[in-house]
Ligand SMILES: CC(=O)N[C@H]1[C@@H](OP(=O)(O)OP(=O)(O)OC[C@H]2O[C@@H](n3ccc(=O)[nH]c3=O)[C@H](O)[C@@H]2O)O[C@H](CO)[C@@H](O)[C@@H]1O[C@H](C)C(=O)N[C@@H](C)C(=O)N[C@H](CCC(=O)O)C(=O)O
Ligand SMILES: Nc1ncnc2c1ncn2[C@@H]1O[C@H](COP(=O)(O)OP(=O)(O)OP(=O)(O)O)[C@@H](O)[C@H]1O
């Protein structure tokens with residue numbers, strides 16, 4: 001329980017109607033979740049306007065309302081607080097309500113188009129191996145120590161973030177590693193958090209449906225660095241074209257990592273094979289089970305974070321060399337007859353290019369590469385033709401199929417993808433709407449030695465069609481098929 005006036009610190013108040021000297025037991029921003037003695041924060045969303053649900057929240061028990069516009073007929077005995085930006089106010093209120101758990105741990109955020117889940121998962125694994133109890137907020141799963149809590153978004157809402165960080169503190173975690181998606185940053189889900197390190201992995205086309213333009217998307221990611229406190233470290237991939245702009249206005253201490261450019265933390269790839277990477281990292285040689293040039297970047301991000309957080313270098317290198325790959329990221333299995341199957345979460349053009357160029361680098365001369373790929377519905381449609389084009393650039397056969405169609409017609413999504421194919425690409429392509437059938441066909445077409453890449457869904461264990469999630473697991477289907485390939 002807290003007094004409303006105490007949780008409004010930093011909320012940029014413009015007007016108050018009623019008393020802020022009231023006890024609050026909960027903060028909610030969805031009227032359907034309002035309970036007795038809660039404060040309801042009305043947020044303008046992408047679908048509806050939370051201001052339209054103020055009365056509903058009060059009906060459900062809210063005793064105070066934080067909003068950008070006061071209702072024309074305020075209800076007696078209810079406190080109304082008008083603020084400049086209610087999503088921002090919500091974030092500060094959540095931090096205040098939970099007593100700033102982000103200040104009580106070493107908090108690391110990772111942002112970028114690709115590699116967020118990989119880097120935070122590896123960091124969580126690494127710090128756990130080093131004997132440090134840690135928390136994790138990721139696309140795949142949230143964790144308090146090793147206890148798993150289901151994740152529904154890449155970055156949870158701001159109330160949930162603070163609740164989870166609070167639980168981490170209560171359960172003795174010293175560190176927390178979280179993904180910061182661009183949606184989360186612009187929606188103020190991460191505002192008010194006291195980050196110690198923020199990592200920038202890379203930026204390339206994605207989410208243009210939401211942000212409107214690539215420049216807005218860059219600006220969204222940059223906001224994370226603009227708002228870092230002075231004591232924080234901004235750890236930046238200096239090989240990315242947009243590295244400089246990210247930290248243009250940051251107060252944090254900037255540190256860099258790179259394979260090519262000058263940087264504080266450097267690595268060189270000696271060998272890149274299906275069994276792993278042989279690297280020189282800060283002049284020391286090490287082997288890791290992680291595959292692909294993109295993972296060298298992820299390891300550099302992990303190494304740099306460990307270094308700026310003060311981990312002993314030798315201890316850090318030893319722990320890095322025993323890290324295990326992340327589920328659904330270049331996860332590979334072998335069929336009894338020698339076909340390699342790779343399941344990877346590449347769902348952006350850049351990720352697909354990286355994964356396929358890695359495969360290109362490790363394949364022999366005679367084998368075929370078969371790509372099974374689809375694109376998600378209700379997401380950036382502009383990436384569809386680009387992804388098909390990349391699949392055809394590297395693949396000998398391309399099976400265009402469904403990802404998560406969501407509310408779109410799967411065949412229409414595939415048609416969008418096909419627009420990226422030239423006549424050569426079209427010749428390589430087969431359209432099989434059912435993802436299960438597409439994987440089966442890829443296996444049936446394969447010869448010993450061939451490589452099958454199944455891209456887009458990685459760790460996901462469902463396929464979302466019209467709001468319903470049906471069980472579907474690329475690796476499971478692949479395994480079943482491989483068992484039949486004798
Ligand atoms: C597009 C987007 O990001 N939407 C997020 C946003 O919802 P919204 O703005 O659409 O909300 P809305 O439905 O318009 O409602 C506006 C307000 O009215 C409230 N409301 C609504 C109905 C009602 O009856 N009563 C009521 O009070 C809502 O609670 C909300 O506060 O704020 C919600 C609360 O935090 C999120 O759950 C929701 O995520 C949706 C489910 C989503 O799919 N988000 C995806 C796109 C997303 O965030 N993805 C990124 C990762 C992307 C990546 O991989 O890089 C992520 O971080 O997961
Ligand atoms: N550093 C990297 N650079 C480019 N591509 C990467 C990198 N790391 C991983 N990838 C590719 O991107 C895919 C997604 O990786 P990951 O899940 O780590 O990214 P993410 O940023 O968390 O994605 P999301 O925004 O969907 O949560 C991987 O399956 C791989 O194909």
Ligand SMILES: N[C@H](CCC[C@H](N)C(=O)O)C(=O)O
Pocket residue numbers: 139154347375376377379403404456457460
């Ligand atoms: N977090 C990403 C996941 C995309 C995964 C892919 N399988 C798809 O459904 O497009 C998004 O919401 O855009």
Ligand SMILES: [Mg+2]
Pocket residue numbers: 116117118138139140154179
């Ligand atoms: Mg992720």
